[in-house]
Amino acid sequence: MMPKRANSAAIGLGLLLFAFAPSAAALCGDADNDGAVRATDALRTLIAAVGSSYDPRLDVERGGLTDGVVTAGDALVILQQALTDTLFGCALSAATRAMVVTASNSFASGGITEIALATRNAVQQPNVTAGDTVPRISAGRAFLLNRFGANNVEELDADRNYATLFQCALGAGTDPVDIVVVSATKAYVSQYDSTVLAIVDPSVGPSCNGFVTGGIELAAYADADGIPEMDQMVLVDGSLYIALQLLDRTAFFAPTGPGVLVEIDSGTDTVIGTTALEFSNPFGETKGLAHDSRAHSLYISSPGRFFSDLSDGGIEAVDTITRAPVGAVITGGELGGDLTDFVMVGSSRGYGLVADAQSRHRLVAFDSATATAPGTVTATLAESDETFSDIEVSERGELYLCDRSFTAGVIGGVRVFSVRSNEELTTAPIDTGLLPFNVVFLK
Template sequence: MIRIYFSCALWALTVFAVSCGSPYTGQHVSDISGSAAVVVTTDYRTGSLAVISLDHKEVDKDFSHIHPDTICRYSPITKKMYLVERMGADAIAVLNPGHGYIMESEFSVGAGTNAQDIAVVSRDRAYVARYSSSTMTVINPDTGDLLDEIDLSPWADEDGLAEPGWGVEHDGKIFVAIQRLKDFQPTDYSAILVMNSMSGKTIKEVRLAAKDPMSKLRYAPAEKAFVIGEVGVMGALDGGVELLYTDDLSTSGLMITEQELGGDIIDVVILSESKGFAIVSKTRDDFSASTSVVSFDPGTGKRLSVLAHSDEFDHSFLELDPSGRQLWVAQRKRTQPGIRIFDTFSDEEITKSPIDVGLPPFMICFANTGD
């Protein structure tokens, strides 16, 4: 009992110290700490955060409001959760999963630069992709101090920008999706830029089979490759899923096309050599769109089944849980928003109804702190 009291007192003291020792006054602290799913929610007017415990699926929703256009990224290196507050804030907030996801710092990465993603390389070095800037900035992920800037203008299209989107670190390299858009439409080609994570020097520009790698850049251990969802022109079914192998930086070509998947790719994950999942969107003649969560076989390039379907544009994001046994899907349905969980083996839904996370979920990030 004394140990419990002591732990509680220590935790409270830590939270108090963190709160008092920084300008981040009046912080919200979640009841849930450690390994959990952080859900970014938004109605595009306000954003909010929810935390779901992985074991009992307890939810702490709306525990802090955030910028309405925000993405999350967990770094296993720093064991911190980073919120990239995109267009209109252009800032990064650092949450500590070990202490109730309290915000430890928040700093700007340049007003008007439209920050997109953060790739943490080490405790004191991270790369930030910024859509409306010709450079990629290198910062200290704890303080936001500027360390360096990487010139991306050689990869710019005719509008002068390369539109770097998602970025992630793997095995000493930074992989950045260069979307190359003009008026938010694809230009001649898109690419993945591979850089040395310490020096920032370009190793290779990998041109993609299709255009506009819009979905989150993820590493698939089963394929030893990055999974790239290339949407092309929205509504045209001209994209597909491509793999970028990390050992020789070669690509697979389109392993499955949007035609086969049945719609524009919104998000994609690969579980194994024979199973992957994607969200696809099908645009109708009246410009409205339906969405489906489908499974597919990366080996054969064939669609397997439809896990969920909505006549509205309701599915926005999916993520495999750390064990790989569950597929978490963000459902933005207006009347029933929440997180739906599917068994990755049987494709059956585990949740009886979507887990209520407050505002419609936009993105899910797992903090795997190992506790």
């Protein structure tokens, strides 16, 4: 595989993206990146302090503040928190609020509710959204992808009641499903119903003049129906990785075989590699592909066949240095159903949303010691006969669950769990007006 280009602009943007990366698996205080904060992490922090090395996840909040250096004081806080199993913030933890996209039961309409992370106070926003809408934070900017039927990309001003900054059409038959900002004037938008990965200029403003600047043709990588079902993306060291689901549109979107990961050079906009995945139907309610920079891994979830096969699929890892699959993190068989979403907290712990044969939804925790020895489910945190639509986790270790339960006596909302203890932190679901569909964290 080709060596990576390195220019200062790309590196600077890479740092920016890392600071806001919605899919980065990182917990404050977790020095060895195993997804748990233990006394050994405090010892590693002490070693980092002595060696004057800086890691924003080890520069922990003391008295509510971080100080820009890793010191023995940080190590002491991490030791105390490890022993008491509590949550704490750090310099990596830039998010202060959750933006929840809500949707009516029929997905005919939706809205936005903001939740302050510190107080969990929820405020409904005036913005009304299309029903099939998902949020993304890229380069610190808040976007809505108004998907099937609406076919446009919207940017919001999160500091002004989520007012629309622009809403630009991509054209009929596109179905935008993910966005990755590369620079102030360039972003990629994956289009589920098209063969073309769109290149857009997110600086054009409300006129939308010149929004679509180009595209990358991916028809050559499609299955027999001609559409590759491009889905989630991530930018790593100048390479854009995009997952192709390869589903058969003439047979109810059944998988035609394992998915493919395509690598695109974001400088030349050319395909420079493909990786055959182990599992079929790479899909998940993740915000882009999950990337763990410290383990140089992408984590890709695949439910395989929905409903008819509950044990295929799982989560697999791909090494971003060798571009090779390194095996299952956990299998669908172990998860016991169709996996619809997951988060990793460190390189060997995660959480998934699983639907079983009775369409019962579960939020489960799993451990995976190594990628070559697939992991096991360690706990079930929540269950419902209705839909759990999304989970996301903050660097503080708070897991947000969008619970769309709506039966007599059981009304959903946003529920928050500690990834330190797996305990639910909310005593009742947070009311978001319409039921929550998707959540992202932002500054």
